[in-house]
Amino acid sequence: MDLNQLKAVAIAAAHSGGNYIRSRLDRTRRIEHKGETDLVTEADIGAEKRIIDTIRASFPDHTILSEEQGLTAGRTGLQWIIDPLDGTTNFAHGLTTCCVSIAVVIENQPIIGIVWSLFSEELFSAVRGEGAFLNGRRLAVSDIDHVKDSLLVTGFPYNVKEIIKPVMDRFSRCLETSQGIRRLGSAALDLCYVAAGRFDAFWEEQLHPWDTAAGHLIVTEAGGRVTNFDNQPFEPAMKSILASNGRIHNRMLDLLDLKGTE
Numbered sequence: 537m538d539l540n541q542l543k544a545v546a547i548a549a550a551h552s553g554g555n556y557i558r559s560r561l562d563r564t565r566r567i568e569h570k571g572e573t574d575l576v577t578e579a580d581i582g583a584e585k586r587i588i589d590t591i592r593a594s595f596p597d598h599t600i601l602s603e604e605q606g607l608t609a610g611r612t613g614l615q616w617i618i619d620p621l622d623g624t625t626n627f628a629h630g631l632t633t634c635c636v637s638i639a640v641v642i643e644n645q646p647i648i649g650i651v652w653s654l655f656s657e658e659l660f661s662a663v664r665g666e667g668a669f670l671n672g673r674r675l676a677v678s679d680i681d682h683v684k685d686s687l688l689v690t691g692f693p694y695n696v697k698e699i700i701k702p703v704m705d706r707f708s709r710c711l712e713t714s715q716g717i718r719r720l721g722s723a724a725l726d727l728c729y730v731a732a733g734r735f736d737a738f739w740e741e742q743l744h745p746w747d748t749a750a751g752h753l754i755v756t757e758a759g760g761r762v763t764n765f766d767n768q769p770f771e772p773a774m775k776s777i778l779a780s781n782g783r784i785h786n787r788m789l790d791l792l793d794l795k796g797t798e
Contacts, residue, residue: 537614539647539663541594542640546616546650547659549590550636553583553620554654557627557636561655577621577628580604583636584620591616603746615641617772619746623722632656637724639749644771649753651724660728660754668731668757675758677781678733683710683791686736686784688717689726693742702794706739709791723777727751730779731758737780737788741765745772755779765792 560579584604591600599610602618616638621627623634632655640648649668651660660675662668668675680686688710696703711717718735720726724747726738731754749772752762761782762770767789770777780788 539666542614542648543650543661543663545591545594546638546640546648547652547661549587549618550638550650550652550659552590553587553636554652556583556586557621557634558654561627561630561632577624579627580621580624584618587618587620587636587638601745603744613642617641617646617745617749619724622724622747623720626721631721633720633725634722635725635728637746637750639753639772641749641772644773646749646753646772649750649757651728651750651754653725653728658728660731660751662750662754662757664753664757666757668754670728670732675731675754676733677731677755677758677760678736679783680736680781681783683713683737683784683787684715686714687734688714689729689735689738690717690719691721691723691726691740692719693740695742699742703741705794706792710739710788713787713791723747724751727755727779730760730781731755733781737778737784739765739776739778739788739792741776743775743777748772748777752777752779761785763789765789 557579584602597611599615600608619637622637627634636652638650639646647664649662729735730738755762762779764774765776
């Protein structure tokens with residue numbers, strides 16, 4: 537298994553998808569609804585096709601899980617997990633806070649993570665055991681020790697109206713305790729910004745593997761800690777995620793734990 541080749545193909549695929557997305561920004565966008573607030577545009581579909589075509593050209597027998605096409609089984613233990621456009625709602629409104637996210641996973645653990653923030657031209661990357669990087673510069677999480685001094689980031693799930701109370705209870709507790717909270721609309725970028733020390737922690741629930749697989753590895757390789765809300769080591773199939781600089785992780789778990797507060 538050549539990790540450098542996997543990484544090179546992942547980067548090439550991310551750029552291919554990202555270039556297509558960039559070409560669609562100023563055009564009239566055809567928007568469809570997968571759910572009440574879950575959107576898909578022609579940019580998602582076109583970018584995903586170009587990403588998969590790039591991967592298939594080098595690895596025709598690999599398994600691929602992508603947001604729009606779903607699971608295509610292969611003949612090896614390696615799986616690619618693709619979000620062709622993370623931040624679709626932003627993009628659909630002409631906002632450029634969005635990215636391409638690609639991970640390579642083996643036995644439920646990412647070994648390659650690539651997040652291409654195409655409009656800011658920031659390439660976040662990680663290879664398991666080799667560190668995390670932004671445009672070739674090594675990343676490290678922040679050294680903030682207390683939540684009261686922390687800038688946090690979160691997202692709201694597409695079914696937020698169905699689970700509004702626990703979502704807002706967690707948000708309120710973290711807002712009262714922290715320096716501030718941001719909500720960018722791209723889980724993959726939120727994770728990368730924790731890895732870069734721009735945020736000190738990120739949490740969200742009701743996510744999918746394509747939202748978190750690449751960013752999970754990037755945070756871990758930058759020295760951060762990633763679990764679910766129950767403090768179990770994170771895997772991409774989990775529905776809740778807490779990523780932090782490690783120093784404030786336990787306190788964040790306390791804030792997200794709503795047991796006994798009902």
